[in-house]
Amino acid sequence: MPVRMEELENLKEMLLKMASHVERSIKDSVRALTERDSDLAEKVIRDDRIVNTYDVKIDEECVRLLALKQPMGKDLRFITTAMKITTDLERIADNAVNIAERALELNEEPLLKPYIDIPRMREVAQGMVRDSIDAFVNEDKRLAMDVIMRDDEVDDLNEMVLKELMFIMTQDPSTVSRAMKISYVSKYLERIADHATNIAEMVIYMVEGRIIRHMVPNEITQ
């Protein structure tokens, strides 16, 4: 009994919905910080349950399809990849929760300085998450490669943020506690981008059957 087209469509639909919740969490967690909106931070933390529910549902559906439909070839690879991707999405959401938790703390203290690079990092990282999932459901290798390339921008922004924070701390030790928290936010965003990169690598692996996961960028473009 082969996997029906509509069953795969349903799986893609669930992943897209999950991803859209995760995207919302990323956006809101950073907005909670930049707009000093602690209610919004609380909401991100509360709503993590929705993402967790999706994670379990998608996992169950994949195991059901594997058990009852015994898929082969392309469908099999698609389903096992979906199982891994949902884990990444769930952990991306955990990072958004971590950002929201730091926002709650930082909102209690005076503003260290206006956030400029953090919102930019958020924008790039969130776009990477969206595109990595789009690349998966459309089996779009080109888009997946594009996601991987964007990871460098997030890494560079993270480096810049950290350097600036270290400078601020060195100049004025009273800023240490706040600066450390902001450095975590930057790290969480970098990790979100890493997860999106992992997803994109899995997509290319799935589409091409090539082992891209452990290549260096130069090898990838060949």
Place this chain on the structure above:
Amino acid sequence: MPVRMEELENLKEMLLKMASHVERSIKDSVRALTERDSDLAEKVIRDDRIVNTYDVKIDEECVRLLALKQPMGKDLRFITTAMKITTDLERIADNAVNIAERALELNEEPLLKPYIDIPRMREVAQGMVRDSIDAFVNEDKRLAMDVIMRDDEVDDLNEMVLKELMFIMTQDPSTVSRAMKISYVSKYLERIADHATNIAEMVIYMVEGRIIRHMVPNEITQ
């Protein structure tokens, strides 16, 4: 055609070997830091390829078993869990590489202070990794729960390390750059423990068919 016992044993064997490499990387990365041994740090970075090779091999073997043996029930769950666990192990090794990279940098600068809590964190985190994999191959729910409980100790140690580092930075701004790097090492170890916790949760999920992944600790022990 059912999955043969020896095929599952072979899969377990590969995972145990991979885990043992990962454990070695964790241990060596922290030793590279505490003993200021940059050659050892380079070795950890270089040997990451071995772990990556295991990751791909195990993934391929799982897909092969799913495709050719079309396993059901317990075997199916075991194989899909193995696929997820190998991803976690690979990322644990990435964190060891990150520690080794920070060690290389810190070894170039004067020692900030002797490392006391970091080796302790390493010990707990590494034990959690080993036991989470043992819990998987032996389907040992009790051991998996024990791993989950130990995560708090690592979190507490991480908090302590960060507080101490913040105090040092506040007292002497010239320490900021080194203290930040040490704080990352502490974070990487915390993340290794998180991955082990994730593995342990998957083991319980597999053994019990219960959704433990998104419960709070109180719910778990009921």
